[in-house]
Amino acid sequence: MFAAGLAGATLATGNLDGWESLGLMLFLVAGTLLPDIDVDGGRPQRALFGALSLVAATAVVAILPASYNHRVDWLPQIEPIGCEIFALALLAWFVVRYPLAMLFQRLSRHRGLCHSLVVGLCWSLGWVYVGLQCLTADVLVIWLQGVAIFLGFLIHLVLDELYSVDINNARIRRSFGSALKILQPDFPLGSIAACILLGVLIWLLPYPEELLQWLVAL
Numbered sequence: 001m002f003a004a005g006l007a008g009a010t011l012a013t014g015n016l017d018g019w020e021s022l023g024l025m026l027f028l029v030a031g032t033l034l035p036d037i038d039v040d041g042g043r044p045q046r047a048l049f050g051a052l053s054l055v056a057a058t059a060v061v062a063i064l065p066a067s068y069n070h071r072v073d074w075l076p077q078i079e080p081i082g083c084e085i086f087a088l089a090l091l092a093w094f095v096v097r098y099p100l101a102m103l104f105q106r107l108s109r110h111r112g113l114c115h116s117l118v119v120g121l122c123w124s125l126g127w128v129y130v131g132l133q134c135l136t137a138d139v140l141v142i143w144l145q146g147v148a149i150f151l152g153f154l155i156h157l158v159l160d161e162l163y164s165v166d167i168n169n170a171r172i173r174r175s176f177g178s179a180l181k182i183l184q185p186d187f188p189l190g191s192i193a194a195c196i197l198l199g200v201l202i203w204l205l206p207y208p209e210e211l212l213q214w215l216v217a218l
């Protein structure tokens with residue numbers, strides 16, 4: 001609903017094409033999945049660590065200097081990569097996919113810090129930062145993608161919170177108040193780390209001039 005509204009509003013300004021608007025919907029859907037990455041073994045968590053492990057492996061291949069490459073006779077299909085780089089990429093993939101994911105499972109608990117607004121903002125601004133650094137897409141599109149992630153995140157928290165009010169029996173479940181929160185006060189170290197990360201992102205990012213102009217023009 002929000003996605004359609006956002007995409008419709010974006011189309012109306014004539015700044016974005018249909019594909020970019022469709023892309024925004026995907027970002028919104030991704031945002032709705034992010035709060036529950038702390039559900040151990042759940043689909044969002046597996047998808048996130050699957051994607052992160054691929055990013056880690058790709059980064060190894062991209063960052064290690066080309067001088068490191070040499071011919072691998074017994075593995076012709078990975079000839080341009082080189083066997084050391086291939087092994088390191090595999091190691092990076094493995095470390096992120098298994099030990100790191102397990103560490104995350106140990107440190108997080110469901111509806112903990114991952115389910116808070118500050119972490120939602122970190123996801124949103126973190127994406128904008130990565131997008132502005134690595135993508136050639138329009139600056140406004142990248143900002144809107146960040147907004148879509150945060151909106152999706154917010155919708156998830158609000159729906160979780162509404163679900164904890166049992167309307168038929170007019171009573172409030174014990175989970176009330178656990179879904180929509182700014183931080184997790186009983187996990188001070190994690191909460192402080194999230195605030196620091198958010199502060200660094202705000203400091204790194206440029207002033208969102210394109211986004212503000214777009215909002216004014218709505």
Ligand SMILES: [Zn+2]
Pocket residue numbers: 035036115156160179
């Ligand atoms: Zn949730």
